[in-house]
Amino acid sequence: xxxxxxxxxxxxxxxxxxxxxxxxxxxxxxxxxxxxxxxxxxxxxxxxxxxxxxxxxxxxxxxxxxxxxxxxxxxxxxxxxxxxxxxxxxxxxxxxxxxxxxxxxxxxxxxxxxxxxxxxxxxxxxxxxxxxxxxxxxxxxxxxxxxxxxxxxxxxxxxxxxxxxxxxxxxxxxxxxxxxxxxxxxxxxxxxxxxxxxxxxxxxxxxxxxxxxxxxxxxxxxxxxxxxxxxxxxxxxxxxxxxxxxxxxxxxxxxxxxxxxxxxxxxxxxxxxxxxxxxxxxxxxxxxxxxxxxxxxxxxxxxxxxxxxxxxxxxxxxxxxxxxxxxxxxxxxxxxxxxxxxxxxxxxxxxxxxxxxxxxxxxxxxxxxxxxxxxxxxxxxxxxxxxxxxxxx
Numbered sequence: 301x302x303x304x305x306x307x308x309x310x311x312x313x314x315x316x317x318x319x320x321x322x323x324x325x326x327x328x329x330x331x332x333x334x335x336x337x338x339x340x341x342x343x344x345x346x347x348x349x350x351x352x353x354x355x356x357x358x359x360x361x362x363x364x365x366x367x368x369x370x371x372x373x374x375x376x377x378x379x380x381x382x383x384x385x386x387x388x389x390x391x392x393x394x395x396x397x398x399x400x401x402x403x404x405x406x407x408x409x410x411x412x413x414x415x416x417x418x419x420x421x422x423x424x425x426x427x428x429x430x431x432x433x434x435x436x437x438x439x440x441x442x443x444x445x446x447x448x449x450x451x452x453x454x455x456x457x458x459x460x461x462x463x464x465x466x467x468x469x470x471x472x473x474x475x476x477x478x479x480x481x482x483x484x485x486x487x488x489x490x491x492x493x494x495x496x497x498x499x500x501x502x503x504x505x506x507x508x509x510x511x512x513x514x515x516x517x518x519x520x521x522x523x524x525x526x527x528x529x530x531x532x533x534x535x536x537x538x539x540x541x542x543x544x545x546x547x548x549x550x551x552x553x554x555x556x557x558x559x560x561x562x563x564x565x566x567x568x569x570x571x572x573x574x575x576x577x578x579x580x581x582x583x584x585x586x587x588x589x590x591x592x593x594x595x596x597x598x599x600x601x602x603x604x605x606x607x608x609x610x611x612x613x614x615x616x617x618x619x620x621x622x623x624x625x626x627x628x629x630x631x632x633x634x635x636x637x638x639x640x641x642x643x644x645x646x647x648x649x650x651x652x653x654x655x656x657x658x659x660x661x662x663x664x665x666x667x668x669x670x671x672x673x674x675x676x677x678x679x680x681x682x683x684x685x686x687x688x689x690x691x692x693x
Contacts, residue, residue, distance in 0.1 A: 328666030442489030451523025502636030509565030559625025
C-alpha cells in the first residue's frame with residue numbers, strides 16, 4: 301500500500317492487501333472481509349492459500365471435528381461453555397442411569413438430550429426474532445411428528461435379528477431401506493421452507509436440516525423403545541452393554557443425522573438461494589445431488605454398522621461416521637457465514653459484541669476474528685461511539 305493511498309484514507313487506519321481475498325482492508329489483526337489472520341501480510345511472507353479457519357470460531361480449523369461450534373455455530377462464546385457442560389453432564393447422567401440398571405429411564409433421557417439442547421440453542425440465539433415461532437418450532441415439530449409416525453410404521457416390519465445372525469433381507473431392510481426412508485422424511489420439513497426467500501442463507505438450510513434431524517431421531521428412538529419402556533424400571537439389562545448403547549443413542553446417532561441432513565439441506569440452499577458466484581464454494585459437495593448421495597451414504601453406513609457388527613466395534617465405527625458428518629455440516633456452515641462478505645460496504649465502525657473492541661462494520665471483527673453474522677441477533681453489533689480502531693500491536 302502506497303503512502304499516497306494511506307494519506308487519502310484520512311482518519312481511517314492504514315490499509316493492507318489481504319492475500320486471501322485480495323481486498324484492501326484496515327491494518328488490523330484479522331481481515332474484515334474474509335476473516336483471514338493478517339500476520340503473514342504484515343511480515344510480507346504470506347502466499348495465496350485456501351482459508352482454513354472456521355468462520356464462527358477463528359481459533360478452530362474449518363475442517364476440525366468440533367461438536368459444539370458445529371452444532372451451535374451462532375452461540376456466543378460466553379455461553380458455549382454452558383452448552384459444553386450441559387452435554388457432558390447430560391451424557392454422564394444417561395450413561396450413569398444405564399450403569400445403575402435404569403435402562404428405560406436412560407433411553408428417554410438419551411432421546412431428549414440433543415433435541416433439548418437444540419431447542420435451547422435456538423431460543424438463546426433467537427436467530428429468527430422477527431418471525432413467528434413456526435420458523436424453527438415447526439421444523440422441529442415436523443421432525444418429532446414424522447419420527448413418531450415412522451417409528452410406529454417400522455415396528456411392524458421384521459427388522460430384528462434371527463437365530464444365527466440377521467438374514468440378508470433383514471440387513472438390506474434395516475441397514476439400507478430404512479435409513480433411506482428416514483433421510484427422505486427428515487428432509488421434507490426443511491425443504492418446504494426452501495421457497496421462502498426470507499430464508500435465503502446457506503446457514504438457514506443447515507439449521508433447519510439439523511433441527512429436523514435431531515428431533516426426528518429423539519422421537520423415533522422413543523417409539524422404537526416402547527417395548528423396553530414397558531418392561532419395568534429395571535429390566536435386568538447388562539450395565540456395560542447398556543451404557544455403551546446409550547452413548548451411541550444419545551450422541552452419535554443424532555449427530556450423524558444432524559450432520560447428514562443439515563449438509564444436504566445446506567446444499568439445496570446453496571444451489572437455489574445463494575448468489576451465483578458462491579454456488580461453487582463447496583465444490584462437488586455443494587451440488588444437491590452429490591450432497592444427497594453423501595448424506596444418504598452416511599445414514600446407510602450407520603444402518604449397516606448397527607445391523608452387522610457387535611455393539612463395541614459398531615459404536616467405534618459410528619463415531620467415525622459421526623466425525624465425517626460433522627465435517628460435512630461444518631464446511632456448509634462455514635460457506636454460509638462467508639457468502640455475503642463481499643457485498644457489504646464499510647461505512648461505519650461498530651463495537652464487537654464478542655470482544656468489546658471497535659471494528660469496521662463488515663463480516664468479521666478485525667480484532668478477534670469472529671464472524672459477526674455468527675452472533676445471535678440480539679448480540680449483533682451496535683454503532684460504536686468512537687470511529688477510530690486500534691492497530692495491532
